[in-house]
Amino acid sequence: MTIFNLYIFDKFGTLLHYAEWNRTKKSGITREEEAKLTYGMLFSIKSFVSKISPHDPKEGFLYYKTNRYALHYLETPSGLKFVLNTDTTAINVKELLQQLYAKVWVEFVVRDPLWTPGTVVTSELFQSKLDEFVRQSPIFGIRNI
Amino acid sequence: MIIYGVYIVSKSGGLIFNLDNNVPRIEHEKTFTYPLDLVLDYDSKKVSVSFNRKDGINVGHVLVAVNGMPVNGVTLDDGRDVRTTLDAPENYPINLKFSRPKMTTNEKIFLASMFYPLFAIASQLSPEPKSSGIEILEADTFTLHCFQTLTGIKFIIISETGLNGIDLLLRKVYELYSDYVLKNPFYSLEMPIRCELFDNKLQELLAQVEKTGISNIDK
């Protein structure tokens, strides 16, 4: 199991934070364009899911898998979007994202008085806590050492 | 096992076949007194619930009938405007029927054409080299399995969540397609599939799967 990269968007589609670990392929476009493309794709998937769902969805879209990776999605009622790419065998990723929200995002970003909501997170404390959190998770595994 | 639908998308992204299977009708009827405690959203095409869900009438459901009279968009069958009718206290108590919106054929074609670029973007955004497009998409209410043949045709099955072996079923649908569609000399490639034999065989297959599970499909 391993973790590739993480995007955090706010409800307006602003990329608040990006981090990567074992990513081996770049998309060939700038970070900014890649974020826009990702957000646009997720937006379409959400609308696709709500239309095609046979019952009233509650959480809606959870993840998709290709043959190489899985994209996991957590959206909070406040519209924050956590997007984590892992390999296809990773399990309990939803719980991991929930923890990341509660223990890293809320603790070190929301409580940071110097952070203005809606802006890119630059706090080094947050970045190091996030890195620590991801590396310690069982999903991160021991690949690429 | 519940299979909700089968879709086939051609190489160029057009929806060439779809079958709805077991799609539940979600409708709720209730008599309301004034003032109406549902928050409704009136747009140009429909009246839908935007807040204050109640007794199964959920946010997103569309108004389909008032006192048994069908609603077409924002007007009643007899020409009265829905909003004026619901705003007038003398019309209460009033019976309203709501339904989860059903997809029209046009919407299905639109969704199929929407899935096509999503599939491609998912491959482009891959953090690992040589990724395929989306193979499984999971939501809390359904799972979508997609199988792309080497020739670029996509077979899509929408089912309940937590099922195993849908990939086998997709292969089987592919076989049926190559037997009863491609071998039919009157079928032209990329065109919508209108083959009765294929329809029947597919429905038989789905009925069998729902009864006895996927592992029992004859190989």
Place this chain on the structure above:
Amino acid sequence: MSRQASRLDAKKVNSEFLTLTYGALVTQMLRDFENAEDVNKQLERIGYNMGMRLIEDFLARTSAPRCLEMRETADRIQQAFRIYLNIQPTISNWSPASDEFSLVFDSNPLTEFVELPPDLTNLRYSAILSGCIRGALEMVQLEVQCWFVQDQLKGDNVTELRVKFVRRLEEVIPAGED
């Protein structure tokens, strides 16, 4: 995490410290602005900004899903008062259309030691609370109005906050999508 655990322990947080800090803040603002109406506005704004952040903590802590009816919203607000101020307002006075309700407080920790001078009757001392509710709900796509109907500081038996649903805010569509 240990930090979180210690914070959740209500016994370790002295509520009088909060009450005194808030009192000092309000009186300082009165000195700076020299006008109760301006102070009301500022307190409301401070509350609004707090609400926008506090909601994330609330959501993370309770894993609450999105509210789809006003009665759920009322319950969640009640729960938030319990978590953050350790008081439980009563929910009452629902409007017939279920879009408006009151939160009734028997006591208010912010005003525990406060006696409002007669020349400040237009000061909404606890305006931070109404601002906080408005800010928090706006973050979950609910626009509401929130105001004080009764206030113990002004001689009423209870403090009553009214919350009224205005509309649900639409999800923002990214540029270039339809």
